[in-house]
Amino acid sequence: MERPPSCIGPTGQPSWVDDADAVRELARWIVAVDRERPIVVLTVRPGGRDPYFAPSAVQRLVGRDGDVVAIEQSPKGRLTRELARALPDGLMVFGGAARIYWPPALVGVDPDAHPLVRANSDDSSSAEKRARLSNRWRQGPDETRRPTAVADAAPAGVGEEVQVAIVRAWLELFDDVDVRDRFPLQPYRVDQDLAEQLAALEPARAPVAAAAARILSGYAWTEPAPVPERVEVDGAPVLRPGDRAVAWRYPLVGSDQVLHYWQPASGPAVLARIGARDRTGGALAPREAVDPTSTPATPAAHEVEPADAPRRPSPRAPRLEIADEDLVRVLRAAGKPLLAPELRAALGIDSETPRERFSKILGDAAARGVIERTGQRRGTRYSAT
Template sequence: MAVERVRVRIWSTVPIYVIEPREARTANGLLPERLGAYNGAARVWWPGVDEDSEPSWHPLIYDSTGFYGEGALERLATEFALRSAERVDLGAREQAALRLRSVPRPATAAASDGEPAPVSVLASRKDLRRLTTDLRRRDREAPVVVLTFREGEEEPGFPPTAIRQVLDPRISIYVLGTQDLCRRLAQALGQQLAVDGGDARIFWPGVSQDSDPAEHPLIAAHIDADRRSPAERLAEALELSRPGVSGHVAAMQERLQAAEQRAADTLSQLRDSRTDCREAITRAETLEASLAVAEQQLAALQLAGLDHAELELVATMDRDARMHRLIARAWLGALPSAVDRQEFPPGGYVFGARFIESVEELTGTPLERIAWACAMVASGRAKGMPGLEPHHLRASGAGSAGQLIRADGAKAWICRLLGEGASRLQYWVTADGVTEFATVGTHDAIGRL
């Protein structure tokens, strides 16, 4: 093919070399085996020429008739037409061959006396067959370490040079150059023995499809919590996974896990005990508070004139009953004459869900004062009584807001207990005239019913 005709049919940026017959032997001797050019043919060397390159990656162009004329020129032009002149996209295997040039070669080298074996870089299926054969050898005594690349990175996750320096010279180290080789290794050995993504795996003797992956440990390329170098972590994993050591390590791990479980159980029991103690203290404090309230109620009843027998009877009552007794006593004391009691009979009343609790929580207001206010409200005597001044409880803070009315029709009221700015009594009056005492509290802290 004439150089001038070739130049106009391929990219203008591609250099063209013409090898004279007298130079052919020398040139082909410098090129990888099976990648030479001879007998008038043309060869395209794409990026990534390497001794592991497949000849089909860098095609030899000649006419199928055996002549190197127009047919060969068309094939050469077609080869360039299939690719972009701006960017040459290499296949996965071509990329592997290109980036692995700097790794020690050849892949088939073995350790000589006193010298460690070089790292074996695998870029083809033929290389992978050599690895699987080595892994399955029955006479193999030393472990084999397999390293891989992270996707998109130029170096393996475990640097081969650093790994070679820390391992025994007899240990073979292989690097899988492509994801395709990683997948094929998993297919050959079983998915439980897969290794890829920059991780490393140690294969001890006795590899088979039924192998336990724990016997051939996988070491992650990166662990956030571990500050050691990859080489240090791999060397430690190698020592701990030795067949003579791994059994002892597993037993120690089982004992450690059992001890950790016992410690966790003991800690849980201690926490439960502390919770029980806190609950017991809370119950004791509640009982103590209830006792104090009961003593206060009994003192109020005693001041109201109850004799000893009646006080003993009251002492057996619950807190609701004692409050009812105080209200009844307050009504009798406030209305001494039969005429007054006939005019203001004790109306029907009940305690709301939080009333007794709010009475116990309120400080600064005597219990007998609360009982007296309840007696006056229930009998209808509160209206016009000095210091009580019952009035509507508004639905909101707005001055124009109307009285708060519950869904069942009950209307909200409020009255003073101890003058301006002090405690208040809130209550409902139902549609049938029953008074429901809701809560007591200070003027600022008291909430809506």
């Protein structure tokens, strides 16, 4: 088991965090897969000097079964903002609130699994809010909860471990929280096939998590190599029947295997399975995605070539053309501004298409008022007008 960071004091005594480095240490420990003790994090209300929930009283409630950490007051809430930036989306705590972070091995990192007790959100009395925190602690973790990013059919325990491993890989990939802001983890699911593979192949979990962190954050598209490769049959992209999500694959570091995944125009990506580098697109399809009655215009995901079929030469990349309505549709479906790599993936653009060509299309669309550029300081994002 990994040792707790220096910001966690002796058992049975509340700890105080008063600088950004300690906050980042705390964030890493909150999502650590081998953390076994729950943590209660306390914050200060705007304009206050002490945590809304008294650390000594909360420590008496927790006893020696968990750790209590109070984040000190800072100008403009700088420390709680730093914590929010260092944690996955939805796991922050600020404004006087308290949050119970149960061990990730029990409940994953789904924000709903880690109770948040607010200080300013309603008119209930201080006594009622303290009682609410006490009740949440005494209820304990809901170990039957499954993180929303994991398929319900995943083998028990494996789904949570995969999700936590992906979060840790993402945190390790971006030590700089400013860069982390530019590459947030996007929603995803873990298919039953992949979960079953990782249940049997534990050594594969780390490289799969590392690949998933790059794919889901969009960071893979900023690297010179490798980049995700669209899966094709006879030169046409493989689409999933039903929602016509595009099939992609990404190599696993130090292995001759790839991670297959589906990327729909809207909705979460699906991490599908591990396969060989030369596997054809048909081997990608998750069981529940195959619809034998579908007749898509491009080859169906379940129509595969024989494994020993000769490889056809890749055709020259066609001239890239993107209709304005497709740009607007994808951006509106996302419900938020997208980075260029995220928009590229959502549109299913071939990895061989030069980045400059896609950037020119976005620039022309912005100049014509079809889309808008935002967030110049921390990475340009695009939204529909």
